[in-house]
Amino acid sequence: MDDFDRKLLRVHQAEPELSVHELAERVGLSHTPCWRRLKKLEADGVIKGRAVILDPAALGLSITVFAHIKVKQHDEDTLEVFERSARARPEIVECFSMSGDSDFLLRIVTGSVSDYEQFLTRTLLHLPGVGSVNSSFALKCVKNTTMLPI
Numbered sequence: 001m002d003d004f005d006r007k008l009l010r011v012h013q014a015e016p017e018l019s020v021h022e023l024a025e026r027v028g029l030s031h032t033p034c035w036r037r038l039k040k041l042e043a044d045g046v047i048k049g050r051a052v053i054l055d056p057a058a059l060g061l062s063i064t065v066f067a068h069i070k071v072k073q074h075d076e077d078t079l080e081v082f083e084r085s086a087r088a089r090p091e092i093v094e095c096f097s098m099s100g101d102s103d104f105l106l107r108i109v110t111g112s113v114s115d116y117e118q119f120l121t122r123t124l125l126h127l128p129g130v131g132s133v134n135s136s137f138a139l140k141c142v143k144n145t146t147m148l149p150i
Contacts, residue, residue, distance in 0.1 A: 001046070004029060006150050008037055009046070013147050016050060053146065061109045064138040065116050068102035071129040078129040079103075085127045091119055102134070113137070 007027045011018070018026070024034035041047045056062065071078055079097075086095040086106065094107040108124075110116045116135070124133055 005037060005041065008034065009041065009150055012038070012047075051146075056109050060111050063110045063112060063116055064141070065106075065108040065110065066136045066138065067106040067108055067120075067124065068098075068134040068136075069104040069106060069130060070101075070132045071103045072131040073129065074103070081128040082130070089123065091123075
């Protein structure tokens, strides 16, 4: 990866709506080399995909919960089944395997505290291998970005 690739990625992640022609102009390349670099970055897995960023509050999903999960046992099967189950739940928008006191950290979005309580009691506590859940509610979002520091 060279300086052109880094510049291309910085501009592309900041303004993903730009056409390849506009992107090429911004980074100082012609259309075809810019397109080739984008395709290579996609093929190499540097660009994983494209997404539309939605405003959760505008969709009635104003509650963000961070749930620290401890699993009952740490065997490979338990961890794989938990991870697969977490991926399948749309309320869980991020799931991280962690070091430290908890085994997983989940970011969950929901419409209300009572919606989360129902999700916790009916779903989260019943995910395979869950031993305990410690939940924290976000008061406000200070920063939320998809922009990587490249």
